[in-house]
Amino acid sequence: MTAISPHQLAFLRQFGFDAALQQRWQTDIKSGRLTKARNLVTSPLSAPPPGTIEVLPSPGSPAARDLERIGREAIARGELGVVVLNGGMATRFGGVVKGVVPVLSPSRSFLALVVEDLRRVERETGGKVPLFLMNSFATDQATKAHFAEHGNFGAPKDRITHFTQFVALRLTKDGDLFTLKNGEVSPYGPGHGDFPGAFRACGAMQRFRAAGGRHLLVRNVDNLGARVDPLLLGHHIANRRQATVELAPKWPEDVGGAPYMLDGRVQLVEGLRFPPGFDPNCVDVFNTNTLWFDAAAVDREFELGRYYVEKTVEDAKAVQIEHLIGELTAHLETGFLRVTRDGRSTRFLPVKAPDDLDTARPAIHTMYEG
Numbered sequence: 001m002t003a004i005s006p007h008q009l010a011f012l013r014q015f016g017f018d019a020a021l022q023q024r025w026q027t028d029i030k031s032g033r034l035t036k037a038r039n040l041v042t043s044p045l046s047a048p049p050p051g052t053i054e055v056l057p058s059p060g061s062p063a064a065r066d067l068e069r070i071g072r073e074a075i076a077r078g079e080l081g082v083v084v085l086n087g088g089m090a091t092r093f094g095g096v097v098k099g100v101v102p103v104l105s106p107s108r109s110f111l112a113l114v115v116e117d118l119r120r121v122e123r124e125t126g127g128k129v130p131l132f133l134m135n136s137f138a139t140d141q142a143t144k145a146h147f148a149e150h151g152n153f154g155a156p157k158d159r160i161t162h163f164t165q166f167v168a169l170r171l172t173k174d175g176d177l178f179t180l181k182n183g184e185v186s187p188y189g190p191g192h193g194d195f196p197g198a199f200r201a202c203g204a205m206q207r208f209r210a211a212g213g214r215h216l217l218v219r220n221v222d223n224l225g226a227r228v229d230p231l232l233l234g235h236h237i238a239n240r241r242q243a244t245v246e247l248a249p250k251w252p253e254d255v256g257g258a259p260y261m262l263d264g265r266v267q268l269v270e271g272l273r274f275p276p277g278f279d280p281n282c283v284d285v286f287n288t289n290t291l292w293f294d295a296a297a298v299d300r301e302f303e304l305g306r307y308y309v310e311k312t313v314e315d316a317k318a319v320q321i322e323h324l325i326g327e328l329t330a331h332l333e334t335g336f337l338r339v340t341r342d343g344r345s346t347r348f349l350p351v352k353a354p355d356d357l358d359t360a361r362p363a364i365h366t367m368y369e370g
Contacts, residue, residue, distance in 0.1 A: 029319065297333075
């Protein structure tokens, strides 16, 4: 790691940089042990057995009311926490940190709407729902400033926790450190698979559980449909699962991971792992990256796969080694739940680029303004 200056190394260490792990990746790329081809599944991959993907009971039915009651009571007891995946590199919105971008008004950003949703649930249940923001080195400062500027959007300060995912350095295809045109190394966030390790490393998991927390909703910052719903929490609790994954109906243009049978269990498998000739449409849903966890079940170390991903940086090819939160389903007893994708009750309304926001704004207004 001698190519990294002392100043750069000091910065990286603030975010949990692991020099030994970085060096191992370099060695593995040079030796051919870490390549794009090595991402691919080598065991048989198939659709899950019939009945694996569950659905919620009809709205207003006795079964739905029972699940909603279970969820509301858990929230009232202070057992739910919400984790927003707010990391990454702040590049897809033109270099602006997405979470602070105005959605419905200058003060109602993506993150402001998250807080609004939590305050709504608290009013309805009488409970307290802590919010945990997993930022990255690229989003942390702007996110904290955004909350400070707006007084935490009315939420008590002790109910908001900022923590950061880890950091790694981009590499060349030959396994050397990738350098920018200014000669500096190029850091990046190695993926939302950082969540369990980073949440524990900062002490947030321990404090959450010590205060009586038992369940965690983990969601992307840009999925405006992933609001707290006592019905879904009740479903997760009643089925006694360590994890529950929300799955959206697949539309023709959709790409992404989904639950498949692999190595004797149903688990999320993302597209970068599909072997040649595999038809992902054997499953008609896909992963929304909205997951409910039993906090005790994720309060440990996990060995998640590390995957070789190529990115274009300053008109050159760079390599990132990433891991994925969905791969926790290979380690946890997991339920898979089909959710609604349209109407005011949609659970999946992602906004990946500014044009998406313009297109989705009427639907967002309907969801958040009624």
